Amino acid sequence: MFFGDSITAAGIKPGGYIMKIDSMLKLQGLSEQYELIGAGVSANKVTDLYLRLEEDVLAKSPDIVVIYIGVNDVWHKRTSGTGTDADKFERFYNAILKKLADKNIKAILCTPAAIGERTDMTNDFDGDLNKYCAIIRGIATKNNLPLVDLRKALLDYNLKNNPDNKEAGILTTDKVHLNAKGNEVVASEMLKTIKNYQ
């Protein structure tokens, strides 16, 4: 189950990253071993995931939950004044993990990939987004949970493929949401981790 925001909500649309994972599994003859479920809701922050965890996740008893959250926690600080404090981001993230662990549901963590694709750290939210990625990496380490470091993967890709330091258009359509190539990179990164996590 893929639990996240609008990026994940788009993941189940044609060309979306969840659809691409599904295709990859089919190509590898593994599609019968996995059932993929999307659980993304637009504009979600970590507190939204927490509030809908029972109904949207626990009630469906998934084996593995891929948590992909954090963009709006940072972004909404400026676009609506209702971002998430760093300390509370960590506390609600941990509260979600505890409820999953109590039900023996496995968790895979992801760092939020991008709000802007410039590679020289001049995207408006780079500092804060890096900070929240560091928090998530810390949570993964402390809890010994697998991490899909999408922030690193997308930045590495851009460092090679975005020589003009563009804000969008390499892996995203609009600095945040994934284009075809972006969905492919995310799908490929996630699948590696999912397959190794038994």
Place this chain on the structure above:
Amino acid sequence: MFFGDSITAAGIKPGGYIMKIDSMLKLQGLSEQYELIGAGVSANKVTDLYLRLEEDVLAKSPDIVVIYIGVNDVWHKRTSGTGTDADKFERFYNAILKKLADKNIKAILCTPAAIGERTDMTNDFDGDLNKYCAIIRGIATKNNLPLVDLRKALLDYNLKNNPDNKEAGILTTDKVHLNAKGNEVVASEMLKTIKNYQ
């Protein structure tokens, strides 16, 4: 037990509203019937109350909890970008009430009194603060719980006693935190409701 933010944290200091309620109870010969406990933490929003509910409230099994929250949920939208969305304010408020009800702890609700004392609705946050007060009044009605409408009480007092339309200095020291008269008005309003709630 008084559960809130810095206004409540100041309530247990000399001259604070909780100390004043204590004095009033003594004068009325009722001090043996009540034990007052402060549980205010500076900068708290509704999500902070939720996160520390178990440890700071449920673990102490109070009979009645007076919830006085909301100023920072509005104010922090502009001072740190981490205010609380209106819908989530209501959901976390209700989540707190549910956990109190599950333990048979009674709740008294308060509206957040003021961010600025001007009486002509030109305080920066008046619109949003009024909106969150309306949410709390709605929660009280829906759950049939007693409400101390501090917003209304302080505005009524200011309409009579703030002819120069000052931003602070009538009932607050700094637009938000209570001065001596402010603590007295809040104590008096709360005590009426506490005494009626058996």
Place this chain on the structure above:
Amino acid sequence: MFFGDSITAAGIKPGGYIMKIDSMLKLQGLSEQYELIGAGVSANKVTDLYLRLEEDVLAKSPDIVVIYIGVNDVWHKRTSGTGTDADKFERFYNAILKKLADKNIKAILCTPAAIGERTDMTNDFDGDLNKYCAIIRGIATKNNLPLVDLRKALLDYNLKNNPDNKEAGILTTDKVHLNAKGNEVVASEMLKTIKNYQ
């Protein structure tokens, strides 16, 4: 000349308030006495008006400039973090008026009408918007300039015609931009002042 933001930019479209003023003038047989020019740019704040004053206004030597600004100065505080400080709003407004006066161009001031149409002061930005309207009214008084108090006109209309306390749909399409009735009310208020100002 009508100098403002997206509301004014929409004023020259079919059904817009500038077009309506034009129609009203025709009906009253006055159309030959007035040439109406729109100078609205989307997302403009008072600093934008100041920066494009020379090119867009002074270079065209209008007789009268109707200044209709302020919504974004308040609104952008939360939607992009780049609203205008109250003291600087006043200083740049006065700097515009000084440059107009130096060229003997007459000015008519308007208060920003609405960010939300609820009538009980629970629109998110009511407090701050009221504050900026008070600043504009003060500027008009100090400079002895005519004022079109659109904030008051729209609120008065809503108090009579918005019994359900709706956020939008009475005079605006989206809490800010004018619908047909809104354009009519604004046109009618402005025309009264323009005709009296010779």
Place this chain on the structure above:
Amino acid sequence: MFFGDSITAAGIKPGGYIMKIDSMLKLQGLSEQYELIGAGVSANKVTDLYLRLEEDVLAKSPDIVVIYIGVNDVWHKRTSGTGTDADKFERFYNAILKKLADKNIKAILCTPAAIGERTDMTNDFDGDLNKYCAIIRGIATKNNLPLVDLRKALLDYNLKNNPDNKEAGILTTDKVHLNAKGNEVVASEMLKTIKNYQ
């Protein structure tokens, strides 16, 4: 003349960077060639510099003006909702430079040094601050004006001397304002450029 915000206002206090430049000039036997004047005002943004340029700078006919601005233009986006849009930052900066050039006053530009001293780009405002530094570097290049790249100088110093990735305490007291060592680094960087600019 040093034209800026609270960092520059502190520059004329004992130990401040302007005082340190004065001491350095004395040590080098150059103090008679320079008269240093502080013109820093707390909380200033580029629009504040523009508004007080006539009175505080032009009226005093300095030979050289060192412009050190930008921290609050970024920071205030989140702390008060009244930061400066990137495009308007550039336009008001250029408007200041034009007025200085019209009076044959030389300008030296500085990049804003820091809002947080962490070296791994996890300070909250790193992305946006880098963006405004890039704007200032571009203005310097376009206008062929000398640049004191304080952002680079402080980061370089931290990369060598802040192995624990601390947020403050290396060159600043509070992530923004300079401590003794910070004042020394800034003074030294500025003096190099001032001495070369005849």
